[in-house]
Amino acid sequence: MPDDGPARTKRVGIPNEGAIMPIISLPQEFNQDDLYVDLRPILGRALYLKCEGFNFAGSVKLKAANEMVTAAERSGVLRPGSVLVESSSGNLGVALSIIAAGKGYGFRCVTDSRCNLATRLLMEALGAEVVVITEPDPEHGYLGARLNHVRDLCASDKRFVWLNQYTNQNAWKAHHRTTGPAIARQFPDLDVLFVGAGTTGTLMGCARYFKDNHPSVRIVAIDPVGSVSFGTPAARRMLPGLGMNVRPPLLDEDYVDEVVHVAEADAIRTCHLLARRGFLFGGSTGTVVSGAASWLARNDARDLTAVAISPDLGERYLDTIYQSNWVRDLYGDDVLGADPLSTDARAA
Numbered sequence: 001m002p003d004d005g006p007a008r009t010k011r012v013g014i015p016n017e018g019a020i021m022p023i024i025s026l027p028q029e030f031n032q033d034d035l036y037v038d039l040r041p042i043l044g045r046a047l048y049l050k051c052e053g054f055n056f057a058g059s060v061k062l063k064a065a066n067e068m069v070t071a072a073e074r075s076g077v078l079r080p081g082s083v084l085v086e087s088s089s090g091n092l093g094v095a096l097s098i099i100a101a102g103k104g105y106g107f108r109c110v111t112d113s114r115c116n117l118a119t120r121l122l123m124e125a126l127g128a129e130v131v132v133i134t135e136p137d138p139e140h141g142y143l144g145a146r147l148n149h150v151r152d153l154c155a156s157d158k159r160f161v162w163l164n165q166y167t168n169q170n171a172w173k174a175h176h177r178t179t180g181p182a183i184a185r186q187f188p189d190l191d192v193l194f195v196g197a198g199t200t201g202t203l204m205g206c207a208r209y210f211k212d213n214h215p216s217v218r219i220v221a222i223d224p225v226g227s228v229s230f231g232t233p234a235a236r237r238m239l240p241g242l243g244m245n246v247r248p249p250l251l252d253e254d255y256v257d258e259v260v261h262v263a264e265a266d267a268i269r270t271c272h273l274l275a276r277r278g279f280l281f282g283g284s285t286g287t288v289v290s291g292a293a294s295w296l297a298r299n300d301a302r303d304l305t306a307v308a309i310s311p312d313l314g315e316r317y318l319d320t321i322y323q324s325n326w327v328r329d330l331y332g333d334d335v336l337g338a339d340p341l342s343t344d345a346r347a348a
C-alpha cells in the first residue's frame, strides 16, 4: 500500500478555500473579459484587440443575449414554458441556444442560407430548432424575410417570445454596463476605440459609456462596404456579423465620431494575416482590424492608445473565410496573393 501521508479529512465537492478558479453552474456565467492582443508586432501599429470570443457561446453576443433574457424574465414576459424565437445570422442564435438550454426554455432560431453550417449544427446540438430562410424578401432581403417569419410565429402561438435584438435596448445596455467600463479600467488613457457595427448594440453601449464618462475618447465605427447602416449604398455582403440592409434601430449617430467602411476582401486578407501569426479570428474581427489599421495609418497615431473589439474567433469560418476556394470564387484569384508568405510582416 502506498503511504498517503498524514490522514486528512476529505471535503467532498468543496473546492479549496481561497481558490481563484471560476466555478459556474450556468454556461453564461463564464466570460474571459480581460484578454487583449497587442497587434503591434503584426500590424506595425499600436492597437490592442479586446477578445470577446472566450466564453461558451464563443462570441460577444453572449452579453447581449444574457442581458435581454434576464430583463425579459424580470418583466415577466419570459416564464417557464416560453419558447424564445429570434432572427440571427448565427452568434446571437448560439448565445441564446446555450442560455435557453441552461435555463430550460425552448429556442427557435430563424436564420438564412448564409448561416455557416458549423453554427447551425452547433445550435442544433444545444437543443435549438433552426429555421433556414432560403428566399429573400423582394424589398427587404433575407433579413426582411427572417423578420416576417418571426412575426408570423409570434402571431401563431403566444408561447413564443421574441427578444428582438434589433430594437431591444438591453442589447446596448449590456455593453454600457460591462464592455465599456472594462476597457476604461484597462486603458485609462484610451484615445480611440474601434467597434464594428452590426445591430450596433456593442457600438452604442460602448459609445454611450465613453461619451457619458470619458468624452475625450474618439469612437470610430467600422462598417462593411455594402451595409446601409450609415447611409452608404447596399451591395452584396457575404460575411455574417457586421453590416445591415436596413438602418439599425439602435443606432444613434450622435455618439459616433467617425465611420470607416471596409471592403470584404480587405477583411478576409486581414483574417489570413492574423491567422498566419497564430490568431484565428472571425470575419468581423478582420473587418474591424482592417478598418482600425487604415484609420491609424491615415491619422498621426504614433502616440495614441487605441483599442479594437474582436467579436469572435475563427473556427466557425473554416469552410468560408479560411477556405481558399470559397474566397477565390467570391473575391477573385488575387485576393489572398499567390505567395502566402507575402503577408508575413516579420520578413519586412
Ligand SMILES: Cc1ncc(COP(=O)(O)O)c(C=O)c1O
Pocket (backbone or CB within 6 Å): 059, 061, 090, 091, 092, 196, 197, 198, 199, 200, 201, 202, 203, 240, 241, 242, 282, 284, 285, 311, 312
Ligand atoms: C461575428 C459578429 N461580429 C459582430 C457582431 C455585431 O455586434 P452588434 O450586433 O452588437 O453590432 C455580431 C453580431 O451578431 C457578430 O455575430
